[in-house]
Amino acid sequence: MxxxxxxxxxxxxxxxxxxxxxxxxxxxxxxxxxxxxxxxxxxxxxxxxxxxxxxxxxxxxxxxxxxxxxxxxxxxxxxxxxxxxxxxxxxxxxxxxxxxxxxxxxxxxxxxxxxxxxxxxxxxxxxxxxxxxxAKKLYTTTWNISSAKSCSGHDTLKIALIADLHLGYNTDEIFLKRLVKRINKLQPDLIIVAGDTFDNDFHAIKHPQKCASILSALKSTYGTYCCYGNHDLDEAILAGFTFGGQKENADERFEQFFHDAGMTLLDDEVRLIKNHFYLIGRKDPARCKKLISEKERLTPNQLTQHLDKSKPILIIDHQPKELSLLADAGADLILGGHTHNGQLFPGNLLLPLMWENPYGLLKKGNAYSVVTSGAGVWGPNMRLGTKSEICLVKMQFHS
Structure with missing residues (x-):
């Protein structure tokens, strides 16, 4: 309408x-x-x-x-x-x-x-x-944060964060190869893909197997983990507006793509990584509303209530919402995207009116929120006043 x-x-x-x-x-x-x-x-x-x-x-x-x-x-x-x-x-x-x-x-x-x-x-x-x-140029943005906790085996954890690839019409194999090369050069301990890997249309990816193969070359100590974003489902879109209402089930090709790309999907799931730190991937609220088969996502407290909170807790949440709730639930680092930092000027000037942390680093209680402007673009294949980026988060621990 x-x-x-x-x-x-x-x-x-x-x-x-x-x-x-x-x-x-x-x-x-x-x-x-x-x-x-x-x-x-x-x-x-x-x-x-x-x-x-x-x-x-x-x-x-x-x-x-x-x-x-x-x-x-x-x-x-x-x-x-x-x-x-x-x-x-x-x-x-x-x-x-x-x-x-x-x-x-x-x-x-x-x-x-x-x-x-x-x-x-x-x-x-x-x-x-x-x-x-x-928009085709990739930047690397480094954020240095510290935690009062200790992390077994690490003084510093190097996390490569990307989001909003929007694979399809605006992001092709050439761009992905450059992205993988840049990330691997950083030699990260952990790679996070914080949602919107897809662009509402699996068919938009001209060569999905080739794209998955390229992304499978990502290298890190603990692997590549991802969560879903609001665009990670198959639906008809006209000028940014969706048509068709709710869908019964998600498109299985998306999850298969993650598997082929060597990414571990965390969908309201908690992983204890080598007994060193916890990694939690949250469901996307907008995606949940559009899929009949999806359950409502768990609250921050439900996700962390049984965890050993002496260990670092890292959370992937595509949309940078509920920062206070996540911090209160014991999160040490909240990694997200979604905003694109406005992508096109003057959009980047308006985002602070809508988001507590529209882009960059924000301290919330004992937690840090890091929001990336995204590696890809949505809609107009342009960027002005913002950048396509890989975020390198260096999380320093007290031993």
């Missing part, structure tokens, strides 16, 4: 952007003012703007479907910055119109109008191209 409600608004802003683009191009060259060009450009614009719908409806042939998905993802990011750029330019124009400068001859000149359009267009293209290529 939300998608249908927002559709008229989307069409309105699409027309708003198209209208200003045609006006600016028309003053640059007479060719752009010709009816044939305006109709042709408008048709191409409409086809691109509606790839959100056409990629949802057209599933076959697979090559066409994937092409439409790639175009729609590129379109989403570019359109966002087109709307922001044109909106700011239009707002400044309105302010100047009601100022004394409105009477100046340059304000009404053709050259000034063309220059405004050109400058706005260059900025839109720059941010779009930068965002696209920046």
């Amino acid at each position: 939300a998608a249908l409600f927002l559709a008229p608004f989307y069409l309105a802003v699409c027309f708003y952007v198209l209208n200003w683009m045609l006006k600016w191009m028309a003053v640059c060259n007479n060719i752009f003012a010709l009816a044939a060009f305006r109709y042709g450009f408008s048709a191409l614009y409409i086809l691109t703007a509606t790839t959100l719908l056409s990629s949802f409806l057209i599933k076959k042939p697979d090559g066409l479907h994937r092409t439409l998905k790639h175009i729609s993802n590129l379109w989403l990011g570019t359109f966002l910055y087109a709307l922001i750029g044109i909106g700011i330019a239009d707002f400044i124009r309105i302010l100047l119109y009601f100022s004394p400068l409105a009477d100046a001859s340059w304000f009404h000149s053709k050259l000034m109008f063309a220059a405004t359009g050109f400058f706005t267009g260059v900025l839109i293209l720059f941010f779009s191209f930068y965002g696209f290529f920046h």
Whole structure:
């Protein structure tokens, strides 16, 4: 219902952007003012703007479907910055119109109008191209924390944390190979994949066996552990909105992929790793609500009540919620993702309004929360003001 409600608004802003683009191009060259060009450009614009719908409806042939998905993802990011750029330019124009400068001859000149359009267009293209290529670059972020507990055999535990791979249209085998190489170079003791490995569509992964094989090359002392995220189920999505309601069961291919990739799935499960520390993986609350067969996830106290709390307790929880409850239940380290740190500016500025720890490191009681911005991207295959990252958490213990 939300998608249908927002559709008229989307069409309105699409027309708003198209209208200003045609006006600016028309003053640059007479060719752009010709009816044939305006109709042709408008048709191409409409086809691109509606790839959100056409990629949802057209599933076959697979090559066409994937092409439409790639175009729609590129379109989403570019359109966002087109709307922001044109909106700011239009707002400044309105302010100047009601100022004394409105009477100046340059304000009404053709050259000034063309220059405004050109400058706005260059900025839109720059941010779009930068965002696209920046999303492909992997960073390593290191967080140093300390614990009053001791950990048998370790003064420091090195944990490689990744999340939000969103395997499929935006994350391919080339990116995964670089990711695995970077993680292995860190020589971690433990590797954590904190949810949203998938992108709501197993079919979106062009070569699932090859991707699983690449990820199986991850190396660490204690192995690779993962939990589910809200996107780790198969469901129809149109412009970010899900359709179809609840599903009876989860897609078994997801769990099989984890097995083939050498990852141990913890779904409201506790593991005592070599008698050194506890590792707990939580169910995702949003995923539980969408699957009829899923039980409600256990509370933090239910997960930790029978544990030896003199040992370090590490918890993987995709969405960084219930931090106080987890800390009170004895957690020493809470590892998550989900937020992407907003992925695209200005989203990263708004996240603190919604999340206690939208990104980075936060001390909560005796526990630390570490939230990664994610290794992959969701929706627009761009990043601006954020980064695709691997987090290296160095947890120091008192001996």
